[in-house]
Structure formats: structure tokens, C-alpha cells
Amino acid sequence: MNAPDSQTCFSVIDGIIEAGRFAHARGWVPATSGNFSARIDANRIAITRTGRDKGNLTEADIAVVDLQSPLPPGLSAEAPLHVARYQASAHIGAIFHIHSPASAFVSRVHESQHQLLLHGWELEKAIAGVKTHEAIVLLPIFPNNQDTVTLAASIEERLQRTDNAAPGYLLAGHGLYAWGHDTREALRHIDALEHLIALQDRWNSKHQGITA
Ligand SMILES: [Zn+2]
Numbered sequence: 124m125n126a127p128d129s130q131t132c133f134s135v136i137d138g139i140i141e142a143g144r145f146a147h148a149r150g151w152v153p154a155t156s157g158n159f160s161a162r163i164d165a166n167r168i169a170i171t172r173t174g175r176d177k178g179n180l181t182e183a184d185i186a187v188v189d190l191q192s193p194l195p196p197g198l199s200a201e202a203p204l205h206v207a208r209y210q211a212s213a214h215i216g217a218i219f220h221i222h223s224p225a226s227a228f229v230s231r232v233h234e235s236q237h238q239l240l241l242h243g244w245e246l247e248k249a250i251a252g253v254k255t256h257e258a259i260v261l262l263p264i265f266p267n268n269q270d271t272v273t274l275a276a277s278i279e280e281r282l283q284r285t286d287n288a289a290p291g292y293l294l295a296g297h298g299l300y301a302w303g304h305d306t307r308e309a310l311r312h313i314d315a316l317e318h319l320i321a322l323q324d325r326w327n328s329k330h331q332g333i334t335a
Pocket of ligand 1: 156157158201220221222297298
């Protein structure tokens, strides 16, 4: 395995620190919640250690993890959800996870439907590959589960057979995951999805019985 060049490592860690600040400033990662990761190379990712303030991350708060080895101690219990996504797609370069009030609440409201359909919003075009507000973007919702290894397996099984899925998913009563080919795209996706979730929920509550 080639060592990551230092430039790649720097930009990955900088991207995580920037995303942490961005999410913290918006109240999306209360009480050290959430976790942020980015790919260094084919076999390695950088990921935030457990219990760190996402608004004030430094290099010491970020661990480098080998995707093929057992996870080291000190990571978030949710690290298996990140690892499973990177293993499923070589195109994923960064994954961000937040506990925003909107994503925690809306995912719980819509949990029995197992998905939230985003439709009719200009902001959908912030999602890679979406060209029109007329697109229907499916955001999967999974029940929350403290056994994150089992949860990761059920998430990956469903994502592999889901078309038109957003680059993200909701965990009911918990929060939002989103990814992109690099830290910049992952940040754009989590920002867009966070807004789209709130918009769609407001629309659905005003138009009960009329869904996309
Ligand atoms: Zn979480």
C-alpha cells in the first residue's frame, strides 16, 4: 500500500475540521455529537475520535483508520457505518453525520414510511446528478439501533437495491448521514439535505394526504 502523500492527508484533515466548524455553527452537532470522516486513499480514512467538540477540532481529534483492519479503540460507536459506506463505494471520498434537530425530528415523524421523498424544490439541484426540481429524490430512513455493525449491514443491503436515492440517509430520532466524492461535495450535500428535509416536512404537514 502506498503511503498517502502529505498534501492529501492535509487536505482531508482540513476538510474535516472545516466541516466540523460549519456544522457546529449551525447547531447540528450538539454536545459533541456527530462524526466526520474522509478518505485518504483506497485503504485508509481519517475519522473524528469519539466525544470531540466538532466546532473546535484539531488534528489530534482525528484518527487514521485502515478499512481492512479491526477498528482501533477511541472511535465513535458509529464508525462501522462510515467504514461500511467506504467499503461499498470507491467513489465516496467523505462522509459527514449530524444530529440536527430537524433531521432527528423529521426522521422520527416519517419512520413508518421508511423514506422521505424530496420533490419540487430548486435546492434538489445541489445534489450531484440532479438537474431539475421535478426530480424525486428518495431519502431512506432506518430505525435507530445501538448495534451499529448490524445496522450498517441492513443499511448497505437496502442502499444497494434503491434507485434515485439521495447521497445520504436518516436514522430515526437520531440524525442525518451524507456523503460525496470529496469533503466539499459531502458538505454541500449535508447542507442541502438538511434544508430539504425541513422544507419537505413543512410541505407534508400542510398538505396531508398529498405526497410526492
Ligand atoms: Zn449519531
